[in-house]
Amino acid sequence: RLESLSALLGGSIAVDSPGEGQPVEMNTKFKLYPDLKTAGRGISIKIAVPDDNKISATGAPIMYRGIEIGQITDLSLSEGRENVVASAAIQPAFSDFLNSGSKFVLEEAELSLTGMKNIANLVTGNFLTLVPGEGEKARRFTAIRKNEFSQEQEKSVAIRLTSNNSFGLDVGTQLLYKGIAVGSIIHVGLVDGVGTGSDKHEVFMDALIDNEYAHLIKSHNRFFVTGSATAELTESGLSVTVPPAKQLLTGSISFVSEGKSEARTDYQLFQSKSLAEIAKFNQSGSKTLSLFASELPSISKGSPLLYRNLQVGSISDFQLADGGVRIKVTIENRYTHLLNKHTVFWNRSGVEVDASLSGISIKAAPVKTLIQGGIAFD
Incomplete structure (x- = not known):
């Protein structure tokens, strides 16, 4: 950035005048900073930022198309302590961007096994990007996260x-x-x-x-x-x-x-x-069925209800009844279309052994039903 030719040759002092300032008396003393960035001056604005924003309270940049146009000068709580508010100074040359339709977007670091984004933010902290909009002049804004901005756009x-x-x-x-x-x-x-x-x-x-x-x-x-x-x-x-x-x-x-x-x-x-x-139907909730057996199979509450070795429900309760045991089974609504008047239920617990002259056939249930027991149907 180059100043005017006369300023380059002879040097100069720049001054800005905030709108909320008051007139001063003759010979009032001010501090002279080496540059605008160090002074932290400019157009004063307030930005409500999301919780867990990881923004540095001193010097976090505000960017526009890769150019730094301002800085965060302070972080504090709002008057009712509902929000975190960032005080910022925007360079006067960009005052026309400070409209009610402008957006401040929180740029965050993303570090995962699949890649990295804004990795420098892990060291320097997150920053804000200004997206100019239309509207009346404004000095108070609310920053949003990148995914919220994408959805709004x-x-x-x-x-x-x-x-x-x-x-x-x-x-x-x-x-x-x-x-x-x-x-x-x-x-x-x-x-x-x-x-x-x-x-x-x-x-x-x-x-x-x-x-x-x-x-x-x-x-x-x-x-x-x-x-x-x-x-x-x-x-x-x-x-x-x-x-x-x-x-x-x-x-x-x-x-x-x-x-x-x-x-x-x-x-x-x-x-x-x-x-x-x-799951033919996207239905929430479940339906309760009642099964009757002469004796309680090797099951417990929470044991799976299986359809071709896929769990579609669970055993919710069981109790003694005349001549046997009544078992309550819960099946999710999205699988109830698998049931009809010809449906058959059987014990799917443990290991089945079938011995004959031709040899021994052993059929083991899934590991989960070996431990918890289960009931299957078709």
């Missing part, structure tokens, strides 16, 4: 995935369609569900889908966890599927795009592709 579509487990997935997990990244998870948390006790809470994952892929989000989409190695025993042998290293390290979520073009805001996240395929 219609660069992405927000949806929510719910499940009874996070499956180890966290913020930054990619959403894939046919192996192509079309969005990512921006927030993970707990929300009240439909159950009781320890099952009352569900895990939710807020996701943003890039706007160019928004047409893939339809009314009957089914989302499922991918990114882990799988093995399946088939007639031709053992088939092992290993995803790319990037997905193996971080996990991912894939989905099937089906239904009408009217997207919903809430979708169920399934643990596997198999469970997603048999």
Whole structure:
């Protein structure tokens, strides 16, 4: 940056006059700073910033298209202590950007197994970017995070995935369609569900889908966890599927795009592709069934209800009845279409041994049912 030619030759002193200042008396003393940056002066503004912003209280830059146009001079709490407020000074040359329609975006460091973004922020702290807008002159603003800004600019579509487990997935997990990244998870948390006790809470994952892929989000989409190695025993042998290293390290979520073009805001996240395929209906809640047996199988409360070795429900209770035991089974509504008047239930606990003259046939249940017991149906 070069000053005028006369200032370069002879030197000069610059001064700015804040709007809220008061007239001074003759011979009032002021401090002379070596430059505008050190003085921390300019047009004074206030910016409410998100909690956990990791912005340096002294000297964090405010950027516009890669150019520093101001600095944070102080961080404090608002009068009612509801928000964190940053005091900042903007260079007078950019005063025309300070309008009611302008946005301040929090630029944060992202460090994960898949890559790095704004890595210098880990040392220097986060900073703000100014996105100019239209409107009346303003001096108070609210900063937003980058994902919120993208959503406001219609660069992405927000949806929510719910499940009874996070499956180890966290913020930054990619959403894939046919192996192509079309969005990512921006927030993970707990929300009240439909159950009781320890099952009352569900895990939710807020996701943003890039706007160019928004047409893939339809009314009957089914989302499922991918990114882990799988093995399946088939007639031709053992088939092992290993995803790319990037997905193996971080996990991912894939989905099937089906239904009408009217997207919903809430979708169920399934643990596997198999469970997603048999879940014909995206219905929340569950249905209770009553089974009768002459004696109690090797089960307990919480034992799985299996459909072709896939858990679609659980044993909720059992009690003695005339001539036997009555067992209450809970099945999720999205799997109730598997039941009909010909449905048969059987004990799926332990190891089945069939000995005959032709030899011995041993059939073991899944490991979980070996420990907890279980009931299967078809």
